[in-house]
Amino acid sequence: MENRLSLLENVRSIAQLGLHYAVNPYDIERYEKLLLLASKEYSEITEVKESVIIEKFKKELGHVTPKVGVNGVIFSSDGKMLFEHRADDGTWGIIGGWCETGESPEESLKREFLEETGLVIKVNSLIDIFTRKPGDFGQPHTSYHPLYACEIKDGELRTSFESLEIGFYSIDEVEKWHGEHFDMAKRAYRYMNMH
Template sequence: MENRLSLLDHIRSIAQLGLRYANNPYDIERYEKLLDLASKEYSELSDIKQSIIIEKFKSELGHITPKIGVGGVILSTDGKMLLERRSDDETWGIIGGWCDTGESPQESLKREYLEETGLNVKVNELIDIFTRKPGDFGQPHTSYHLLFVCEILDGSMQASFESIEIGFYNISEVEKWHGDHFDMVKRAYDFINSK
């Protein structure tokens, strides 16, 4: 299935680039057909309505690049990690989200922390970059996720509408992780303990 999703990602990218640059009405029609076929296949593989997928695809015309996400880890003095239980799927994960245009990854992560926890943080070292390919964790696109070490500057910790609860936890207490967040957590501990 991974090869099929990768192929669909390439077809979608070609169609969207073609729609951005084509001037010939016949070429535009062909690229729209390609985009329609790709969205139909994505729909069958993901159980997401084709109309939703095609709407997302059509809103991203132009050169298709990977999406960028950020996440940050903060450890307490006793080695517990700041985690959130997400309201969208009730799984546990690190604090983070998608980068917005016009923001650096560090600015995006500061914004995500403030929105999700009420905390102002300092973004320190880059731990690693995680790659998710089409089909990984139900996403139809390639994305890169930058993982940073952070520290709390100030603020009052409180959960937002995106979280059911937040706090410092031993990772052994967590039963259900969001996507690849457990891999990120393990990598963060390895990075921090190697210093």
Template sequence: MSLDPAESVRRAAITLSAVAQSGLHYADDRYDVDRYRKLEALARELLTVAGGGSDDGWRLQLGDDRGYATPKVDVRGALVDGRERVLLMRERLDGFWSLPGGWADPLDTPATAVEREVLEETGYGARAVKLVGCWDRDARGHTPRLPFSIYKLFFLCEATGEVGPPQALETLEVGWFGLDELPPLSTGRIDPWELGRIVAHHRDRSLPTEFD
């Protein structure tokens, strides 16, 4: 599949940024450090060309991540009721709907991370029972495009019976939705295809975990 020029530039910039980050982690020669700093700046310049924004904006998005560059890990947890409705939460950041979830924190297991996210963002206690899929964010076409690689882990969960108010910091409201009545989705976090695969795994727990 051929890529449009802007997407080709974006991918090249991500690769350059990762090389620069890893190089800065290992380099101990001041000339090498200077070269990697210049490579880092070039990556931001290319991201500005491909995706708009500003150098300062991309610097902020790339953040203070250091060390060898690896994909970030995003975990999402799904509770599905007897009517095959999925529990969604409306994001305070963009006003759209998503499965509860977010970045996995250091020292958390994937299951611990997703169970905490479900409880905090919906108020429902949950236990992770199955890894439905491990999918690459770019490969699945999520937008907007970001300047780093992300693996998205989707877990099927079971309710523990605990129900309380969600944390107001991130969540505007929660609700149960069938696949034929989905609200406007937060496209950077979830899409209808992924929700469909979750319901399929809810119907048949013997399905194997899916991955890119």
């Protein structure tokens, strides 16, 4: 399976680069067919609709690089961590989201915290970087996820449309985790105990 996903990511990259640079209509047609074939295969593996995948890929023409998502942890004075009960899939996780163009990872994380929690934060230090490969957690691409230690500077904790519930909990109070967020939480606790 891993070899198949690696092959698909390479085919997708070639197709997207080709569509970005090609001017010959026959080449454009060939690259579109390659992208369609890759999308069909991704759809079978990830169980995401082919039309959804092809639209995502067409929006990412040009040199294909891994996506970047950021996450941040904040601890309470009694050692609990700020977790969010997500509205999109009903799981629990650490605050974060995808980086946007024109932002540093730290700026993206500050924006995500403000949007999702109402908190203004200070991003202190990088704890670790997590990697998702195609097929991990149903996603069709490679992505990197820096995890930061943060602290609250201002604001009042509140939920947003992205969350059902938000608050400070111990790691063993959470049952259903989003993606690799359980691993992130464990890594954050180790970091906290070392500093």
